[in-house]
Amino acid sequence: MIPTFAVVGHPNKGKSSIVATLAEDERLAIGPTPGTTRRAAAHTFSIDDQPQYVLVDTPGFQRARAVLDWLLGRSTTASARPALVAEFVDAHKDDPRFVDECELLRPIVEGAGILYVVDGSKPYGAEYELEMQILQWTGRPRMALINLIGADDHQGEWRQALDQYFSLVRVFDAVAADFDTRVVLLKVFGELDDEWRAPLDRAVAALVVERDRRRRRSAAEIAACLIDSLQLVERMSLGDDEPMQPAQQRMVERLQKRLRGRERQCREAVQGLYRHQTLEWQEGSQSLLDTDLFTHDGWELFGLSRQKLVVSGALTGALAGGGIDALLAGVSLALGAGIGALIGGASAWFGSGELARIKVLGETIGGRIVQVGPVKAANFPWVLLGRAWVHHQLVAERNHAYREEISLALQSDQNLMDGLPDEMRKDLQKIFARLFKSGAAGDVRGDLIGLIDRVLDSPLAR
Numbered sequence: 001m002i003p004t005f006a007v008v009g010h011p012n013k014g015k016s017s018i019v020a021t022l023a024e025d026e027r028l029a030i031g032p033t034p035g036t037t038r039r040a041a042a043h044t045f046s047i048d049d050q051p052q053y054v055l056v057d058t059p060g061f062q063r064a065r066a067v068l069d070w071l072l073g074r075s076t077t078a079s080a081r082p083a084l085v086a087e088f089v090d091a092h093k094d095d096p097r098f099v100d101e102c103e104l105l106r107p108i109v110e111g112a113g114i115l116y117v118v119d120g121s122k123p124y125g126a127e128y129e130l131e132m133q134i135l136q137w138t139g140r141p142r143m144a145l146i147n148l149i150g151a152d153d154h155q156g157e158w159r160q161a162l163d164q165y166f167s168l169v170r171v172f173d174a175v176a177a178d179f180d181t182r183v184v185l186l187k188v189f190g191e192l193d194d195e196w197r198a199p200l201d202r203a204v205a206a207l208v209v210e211r212d213r214r215r216r217r218s219a220a221e222i223a224a225c226l227i228d229s230l231q232l233v234e235r236m237s238l239g240d241d242e243p244m245q246p247a248q249q250r251m252v253e254r255l256q257k258r259l260r261g262r263e264r265q266c267r268e269a270v271q272g273l274y275r276h277q278t279l280e281w282q283e284g285s286q287s288l289l290d291t292d293l294f295t296h297d298g299w300e301l302f303g304l305s306r307q308k309l310v311v312s313g314a315l316t317g318a319l320a321g322g323g324i325d326a327l328l329a330g331v332s333l334a335l336g337a338g339i340g341a342l343i344g345g346a347s348a349w350f351g352s353g354e355l356a357r358i359k360v361l362g363e364t365i366g367g368r369i370v371q372v373g374p375v376k377a378a379n380f381p382w383v384l385l386g387r388a389w390v391h392h393q394l395v396a397e398r399n400h401a402y403r404e405e406i407s408l409a410l411q412s413d414q415n416l417m418d419g420l421p422d423e424m425r426k427d428l429q430k431i432f433a434r435l436f437k438s439g440a441a442g443d444v445r446g447d448l449i450g451l452i453d454r455v456l457d458s459p460l461a462r
């Protein structure tokens with residue numbers, strides 16, 4: 001049997017938030033006004049179409065006093081109480097006064113375990129006692145979760161009360177809980193009933209495997225994006241008397257657009273792996289992840305510093321071509337304005353000049369075929385990888401109950417990729433060097449995925 005838990009409690013205490021987190025459901029309705037959830041709804045958490053556990057989101061108690069009065073009015077032996085609760089649900093299924101109570105008690109009567117959610121930042125009150133008594137009467141295995149919605153802390157008084165009605169009481173911050181907290185909680189659920197222990201242990205094991213697999217798949221997406229981005233070109237045919245300059249401008253713009261699109265596609269794929277398809281990215285200047293791929297900030301923050309570019313050998317070709325003085329002057333080195341490459345000067349990246357130099361591929365009768373790209377800037381793959389790393393981290397850690405837009409603050413003077421261990425950076429640089437020489441993508445793809453997987457698994461120094 002799949003472990004099934006009804007998440008119940010007072011209105012507006014974070015029940016749906018807990019379901020969203022544990023079932024990884026970013027679409028589940030969560031809201032600041034009581035009564036957001038009107039109907040009980042089962043949410044199954046599956047891995048590879050294999051159901052692991054079920055959480056039933058429910059509306060909050062509305063008439064606990066009346067329910068308890070009804071039950072007490074038919075006072076009976078302790079052993080008969082669960083049947084009496086079932087009788088209540090049956091007797092009131094068409095009674096508009098008890099819609100919410102019937103919705104929330106039905107899954108319990110049908111065999112679900114109970115997760116009773118309270119807000120530990122609000123004082124304890126006698127009204128909760130009625131709810132706890134009703135739940136006690138169901139006789140089902142039950143556990144209390146203290147969610148902390150506000151800043152105050154009333155956990156002490158809550159625990160004293162909850163301990164009397166629940167065999168297990170735990171704090172669980174629905175919106176902030178990370179992967180490890182979630183795993184711990186699932187293990188605790190296993191203690192509620194012997195029958196659930198084994199399936200929940202299996203669920204935890206599957207979750208851990210799934211986390212590694214998602215990271216690996218993300219690495220594969222990012223590797224594919226890097227390889228594609230380093231190969232993208234724009235071509236067109238020009239008439240003999242057509243000037244190069246405007247054509248070049250158009251092609252550069254088209255190339256930029258495709259590079260941005262490719263990055264966006266990669267992000268969407270990664271978000272999909274983590275079940276965060278609808279994630280909104282904060283627009284505006286504060287959000288550095290939204291910093292465009294072709295702006296100054298993007299290069300400065302997400303890539304390698306000039307020193308590291310030189311140390312890692314990324315700039316040897318450039319040094320040979322242009323001489324060190326020229327390269328150390330200004331931003332052009334930070335951009336790795338690869339000498340011997342097709343790309344133009346640093347100004348290109350700031351929108352004022354050319355992105356990539358135009359190259360005549362061949363003459364035709366009355367015209368020429370011209371090409372812009374691929375981008376050969378030494379820092380380009382580093383910038384792409386740095387941005388993908390930050391994005392992955394935010395998405396992988398993100399809780400499905402947290403509905404704010406994503407934004408990120410990096411320290412502005414930092415070159416993100418400088419934080420990688422030297423040896424990892426050297427290995428990456430070797431691969432990037434091969435990718436810059438076109439045609440090698442197939443040979444290095446596997447190694448690149450492995451390396452990116454290690455980058456994604458590394459702590460990100462923000």
Ligand SMILES: Nc1nc2c(ncn2[C@@H]2O[C@H](COP(=O)(O)OP(=O)(O)OP(=O)(O)O)[C@@H](O)[C@H]2O)c(=O)[nH]1
Pocket residue numbers: 010011012013014015016017018029030031032033034035036037038058059060147148149150172173174175176
């Ligand atoms: N800061 C913070 N806010 C939370 C937390 N849990 C829930 N909230 C917020 O509290 C409000 C209610 O959350 P829901 O999950 O909709 O609560 P509910 O118990 O399902 O509410 P009803 O369906 O109306 O009974 C929402 O605005 C949540 O964003 C938490 O752990 N921390």
Ligand SMILES: [Mg+2]
Pocket residue numbers: 015016017029030036037057058059
């Ligand atoms: Mg709800």
